[in-house]
Amino acid sequence: MSAPSVSPSAPTLGQQLAHTARAVLAVRQGRSLTDALADVPAPLRAGVQALAFHTLRELGTCEALVAQLAERAPPPPLRALMCAALALLTAPDAPGARYAAHTVVDQAVRAAQHEPRWQRQAGFLNACLRRYLRETEALRAAVASDPVAQWNHPRWWIERVQRDHPEAWRGILTANNHPGPMTLRVNRRRTTREALAQALAQQGVASRAVGDDGLELARALPVEQLPGFAAGDCSVQDEAAQLAVPLLLQGLPAGTRPRVLDACAAPGGKTAHLLERADADLLALDVDPQRCQRITDNLQRLGLQADVRCADAAQPATWWDGRPFDAILLDAPCTASGIVRRHPDVRWLRRDSDVAALARTQRALLDALWPLLCEGGRLVYATCSVFRAEGSEQLQAFLQRHTDALSAPAPGHLLPGLPDTVGEFNDNRSRGPDGFYYACIDKARAR
Ligand SMILES: C[S@@+](CC[C@H](N)C(=O)[O-])C[C@H]1O[C@@H](n2cnc3c(N)ncnc32)[C@H](O)[C@@H]1O
The missing domain is CATH 1.10.940.10 (NusB-like)
Incomplete structure (x- = not known):
């Protein structure tokens, strides 16, 4: 055309x-x-x-x-x-x-x-x-x-969600057909959640606290209008994505400066969150050079520093210096079936066969990164997917392959919320977190 x-x-x-x-x-x-x-x-x-x-x-x-x-x-x-x-x-x-x-x-x-x-x-x-x-x-x-x-949604997608979530499938598909909320993450190094909420209220935008560092807005704003955005006071990040860092921090030893790997880091949302919350030596990898630049830009806006490198996380021989990490975040490439509220094209772009192909990639990344974790360390595995093949089934298969892997308490599958037609904001947006999966896998210490 x-x-x-x-x-x-x-x-x-x-x-x-x-x-x-x-x-x-x-x-x-x-x-x-x-x-x-x-x-x-x-x-x-x-x-x-x-x-x-x-x-x-x-x-x-x-x-x-x-x-x-x-x-x-x-x-x-x-x-x-x-x-x-x-x-x-x-x-x-x-x-x-x-x-x-x-x-x-x-x-x-x-x-x-x-x-x-x-x-x-x-x-x-x-x-x-x-x-x-x-x-x-x-x-x-x-x-x-x-x-x-x-x-x-495509027929294969409907059938897969029905199979994976027999109770919740209608709610998931309904939520996917509504826009999601706009949620901010406050940069604790620069301001407080209360101060940000107040600055928003002065602009006539109500908000409510979600998670440790989040504010869900009553209505979406262009980023240029977010108070203190250019100065690095806040970032746009869904409530579900903001869970990765608290889960990672729970697994870190107190009192030391940890060595952390963010294996699939671009555009750097979780990298930045970690650095806002902890003093850490952080290696942020991504295989895509253009997306690596976005990590650097985001860190610069927020006044944070990490070692950003363009590399294939599945090939540690090409980039790892041999020193084990205290914690690893693997926010793996996936179908993105959990963020359809924000990317309504995703459902029409994916094919059923993509799920198995991406699950193989996730498995390869998990297996390649596990030896890089120190004993007693924690790997947080995340995908923005509601499909079990990229979530709970991936974890179960991993635990069977690795006898030194211990599954720690984690949210598992998070599902997007139904539209809010009666609640505080009452704007017909789907509320609650994006669809996400989190597993926390701790490495056993040798006896
Ligand atoms: C879900 S996104 C990560 C989002 C990011 N963690 C954040 O919070 O902003 C997945 C990323 O994995 C990267 N990726 C895919 N395969 C990779 C590989 N083999 N090694 C490193 N990065 C990879 C993609 O380029 C993409 O940027």
């Missing part, structure tokens, strides 16, 4: 729909949404991101409706545009709910008329969207029994 032009005046809904369709098509073709949004002209980006998030949260429903509306499958670019428009028509809590239905149809048709590849199909698009408005109830009833349309 070629890029629609942007007029110098305020962007129209038609322009935003056209760019949203391009982004959704890119995701359907395997590109991440973050990557696809980088192509959107800056003045349009925030609006297109909101529409793309909304469309991806409704994509199962919308694609099923397109199949009802079009006798033959429309070309993928047109299907993406139909989905972007249908997402605004179907969901009552859409960011574009302020648009009347006839405006959405009119603007989608205009978007089609302005794009050479869609021009010939503008009439067809118009007919389909108008039919949707006439026959909404019947069409929605026709797709209601399709689980992909009902839950807006």
